[in-house]
Amino acid sequence: MNKKSLQLHIPEPKCRPGDKVDFSDLKIPPAGKVSRPEINVGAGEIRDHAYDLIRVLDDKGKAVGPWNPKLDPDFLRSGLRHMMLTREFDERMVKQQRVGKTSFYIKSTGEEAIAVASAMAMHKDDMCFPSYRQQGLLIARGCPLVRLMNQIFSNKMDPVKGRQLPIMYSEPDYGFFSISGNLATQLPQAVGWAMASAYSGDKRIAAGYVGDGASAEADFHYALTFATVYQAPVVIHISNNQWAISTFQGMAGGEHATFAARAIGYGLPGLRVDGNDFLACYAASKWASDRARNNHGATVIEHFTYRAAAHSTSDDPSAYRPADEWKNWPLGDPIERLKQHLIVIGEWDDKRHEKLQKELEAHVVEQLKEASSYGTLGNPPPDDPGSMFEDVLKEMPGRLIAQREEMLKLRAMKDE
């Protein structure tokens, strides 16, 4: 019936190293254009939202349209502060890795608005199930940087006792779930936590975070299925930062649909948001949180953004994408845009900005000093190897007690 034979399609990003950056085929609608439905709207009534882009800040930095959350300037300034602190923290910690004070680090540069705004849109006791790129959640929730640094340095004050790869934080007191090295596993757990909250007649909701690449994992499907079936009070945030490691979002199915559109097939609302627009991220997260908290079920939010930095300190993006993509990203820099907005509304200026920047740098330095005083990776070598056998189970079983003994005896023997 057809003459031609079949061909296998392999998605390719538009630009590779050496190519001239070209984002011309990104359709960026003007700010203020997208309608804002009631929080109890039927998912089927807002399917188009999954293909649109919720934007509040226009090119001049004015907040426009129905999604404008009309936040008070102090609140905006603290949002700015959290984002700036997150970025400064990232810069510092990468330097620590460079000089060998830790083995690994992951920055969130360019994506600070997503974690910070969503954290500020939730209650402090709502539970977050993050991926490894939401350090902004902890910063917005006031977790002392020194705790994060202690984990990164695996030093004697490390909250997880030197067991985890750097940045795999676990902060129960800040409603921040233990980060898993295995992608997307946190999503069904977030849904289960939300189901438990609903089962218990609680008022707390959950939020899960995942990347564009990891949305291809099974747990993404499980999470959305259980979320819709049980109408779990959970918000699923997809950070579409265009890249996994070396593969672009088209390799995760982004060539023919948005990630927000995934929600449609499950009968869930899917919102697509300008991820570099603090106000839009806040407004969407707030809408979804209110929806969940009022028993109207789960929402999927795609935050459309760009991963400005390398995937991690183990990665060199110049091998697979043009170095200047980020500079040309049409949605700009979330910090610059919120700063500009505050200036436009007369609540901020460059002097105050620089002053704040200096203050944050000093704060990070001071926290770093304290953390370093507890040690950095291998320096001094951690001195409680026996603790390696704890927490495998609540009570240490016989065979682990025996293994611990053997290990300590071995350690005591001087090498010949």
Next chain:
Amino acid sequence: MNKKSLQLHIPEPKCRPGDKVDFSDLKIPPAGKVSRPEINVGAGEIRDHAYDLIRVLDDKGKAVGPWNPKLDPDFLRSGLRHMMLTREFDERMVKQQRVGKTSFYIKSTGEEAIAVASAMAMHKDDMCFPSYRQQGLLIARGCPLVRLMNQIFSNKMDPVKGRQLPIMYSEPDYGFFSISGNLATQLPQAVGWAMASAYSGDKRIAAGYVGDGASAEADFHYALTFATVYQAPVVIHISNNQWAISTFQGMAGGEHATFAARAIGYGLPGLRVDGNDFLACYAASKWASDRARNNHGATVIEHFTYRAAAHSTSDDPSAYRPADEWKNWPLGDPIERLKQHLIVIGEWDDKRHEKLQKELEAHVVEQLKEASSYGTLGNPPPDDPGSMFEDVLKEMPGRLIAQREEMLKLRAMKDE
């Protein structure tokens, strides 16, 4: 912010045993209403098809509308024949299970159109990755019933050597993949096979089949993701027969969206079809097959139907659903409807129908006679236990040779 506390939602079917059957909230659009796009249409242009219902046969049995495949009467009669044979085969084999000639059986009653029509819409050398309810594929492709019966009886002619649960057929010569007991695993395999065909510049396509309940499995997500990413020439058929075992389709996410709508989030076309309308099933399958074969990629088809029989011979549906739901199913019986159509167009009558029915019964009896002559489950006991160690690997490893010896020695020992 909200006074009320959260509640956990547990989906419930509208009717349970004892309730009066009520399908009033099923919206059944008139036949002929849905438009038929070109096979190269962009998935984004036909999203609404996922919420509509493609129907060709109207209540009077006339074929109407753009999806009318205008098939020649002989072709229709063979479709009718395959469906009737499938149903007769099912009836007979359940009886065999009742009298202990086999341990297990699964009927496809009420769903015959899906397998038969999709098989007839494909080329004979296209590859099918079925679930356990598509015996119609084998019948439409002319696989001798005796082969199926031999498998069901695990007798000495069993094509899979007595290794598999009854009905877990494997028929390479009929483009019918080995049925897995593990739900949905066949879907990424179907996509992989299709990718291989495209990689090889072949012209053959693949078809995968899954139920409404099993669509919640990870492999469904994997399959749709890989299908869209690589534009694999594959058709994914979802048989939404309203029930898994005791759980209704709402427990798989059907309360707030159709199963065809799952396709939307992956940028794939999703067609929703009257699964009891042979012509509609054929037309949709043909459209999707042509689309795949012409390098336009994958399609998801939800066949909206009803599981008329028990889930399997191990199941008693009267425990969880009203006994007379099937009789009240608004979409009727696929066999009756095709029969009526043939009569309406003057190509069939009751006498010929009865004659055919008798002929098919005789054929099944005759095949059953042959199969029984090779034995039924345990009677005689299968006489090649050593074969149990074959095909674990291509070459039998040393440890299996030793185990076979041990087993045969043991068997030779008479019991004390």
Next chain:
Amino acid sequence: MIQALNSALDSAMERDPKVLVYGEDVGYFGGVFRVTAGLQKKYGKTRCFDAPIAEGGIIGTAIGMGVYGLRPVVEIQFADYIYPGFDQLVSEAARLRYRSAGGFTAPITVRTPCGGGIFGGQTHSQSPEGIFTHVCGLTTVMPSNPQDAKGLLLACIEDDDPVIFLEPKRIYNGPFDGHHDRPLTPWSKHALGEVDEGYYTVPLGKANRVRAGDQVTVLCYGTMVHVCLAAAEEQKIDAEIIDLRSLLPIDLDAIVESVKKTGRCVVVHEATKTCGYGAELVALVQEHCFYHLEAPIERVTGWDTPYPHAYEWDYFPGPKRVGVALKKVMES
């Protein structure tokens, strides 16, 4: 045994509102093996309910519930279908306490029917305990009778770490001893078929010596306990038979004490042989009893093939095979 398991769930739910039960077909219908029958009616739709057919989702959400503070008991319809949930069990449940230094835990119980002998073919007959006992952070339990089943399941639900609770489906209705050609005695006629009323636990990590003997130690669990008892009787061998009950934690003392006494050991399980749990038992026994052993330790297990439908009884390690092994170790 089904009633015993049902009674265990009932007691747990009655006692602790944090206990809830879900899985495929477990709600309105009460489970394909009826273990959860009546619980939804008694405790309501939100405490015993059906789940989507998504094992990874069932286990993943259960972990989230455990993190919240509940004690979910989930059913995987057949052990053969637990693999889609393997990542959540191995990468998440088993490691959560460790990686969070105790900050988060997953006190979940995963119930699942295992084992063959019901003509279920290769995907309704598997015994996957050996892949779980290799995963640190998981507790793995398999009862052999109703009295234990109830007490062990209650202990698992009480346990603050994730537990895999394997239910040998062949002994759901009676102490099947491998003689498939003989009528099955129902549990009602069996000493351990009588289940205590109300709440009680059987401690995890304590083996049960079901038969005292001096000549050879038999290590077994689940259905094989009854097969081994039958074999010992039939061969008139003075075998000491130990029902391990919980595979991890393991009752090493009971094992070592017995083998040091008998000097001989046979290890029996239904799972495939290579790298099965029996290999660990052999390794432990030879490590701890080397100088007491008078003969090589014998393993009697399922063959290293999938479970073949038609040849089920040639696959199943029955009393005849166990008897041959017993005689072999006695004679060597």
Next chain:
Amino acid sequence: MIQALNSALDSAMERDPKVLVYGEDVGYFGGVFRVTAGLQKKYGKTRCFDAPIAEGGIIGTAIGMGVYGLRPVVEIQFADYIYPGFDQLVSEAARLRYRSAGGFTAPITVRTPCGGGIFGGQTHSQSPEGIFTHVCGLTTVMPSNPQDAKGLLLACIEDDDPVIFLEPKRIYNGPFDGHHDRPLTPWSKHALGEVDEGYYTVPLGKANRVRAGDQVTVLCYGTMVHVCLAAAEEQKIDAEIIDLRSLLPIDLDAIVESVKKTGRCVVVHEATKTCGYGAELVALVQEHCFYHLEAPIERVTGWDTPYPHAYEWDYFPGPKRVGVALKKVMES
């Protein structure tokens, strides 16, 4: 070893158009460990390409390609991330030939880096071979040097059944012997670092005696081969060291012959101890060499905990631990 693996893929693709390669980041970028570098450029986008981050999808589609008649070689970025694909491996790839009586097969090769020693923490350090060797129908291979790595990988790709090919990432760049405080000698300076040009295979199921000795047999594979060599030298013990190379099929003859000669045996692997592959080795040795054994078989393995980031070198079974075990079996 990276170049050796790359050269193996290159030779296989050159020789057989049915061989194609895909996985996460393996296409344009060439793999996070660079094993597939240059292959896309040389063989085109459709023969070496990237995949979605979906291990179950990667393995599931590979099975479908195998059924079609291709020989896909897929990469799982880290062995720690293979679990989402576990169901497709265990329930499908491993059983397909069997359940279809040879009608359908899955000649796929799953490559994945394993093992610790790179400060990867508990999700970049695992050695899961033991859960695969318990699954009949799977072949499991782990090379210890470039020359073997290339020949074994080519043999795996040729093999008509599914293979798990585990690459100890710690020896990608040199024969790491556990002395993390000393500089690593690069493969270029190692006898087996020199890889033959072109196509050759190393047969599956043939162990390699890397050191002859009379007093004790050491069974090991992967990184541990170099650790054991170092330990034997340092302790000046006349140990016979056997690099198993393929875990299943296993070279039982080589093992038995050596242990019958030495009368002593130490089993070494990096994976956790309980129910690890070493347990099977101990079981086999005591079954086949019982009357030749003069001391209990010792196991030296990773501890039964996840791989702790900061205490990596207290976890890693280094030459010191192996040396202690060697002396212990010699003295008992």
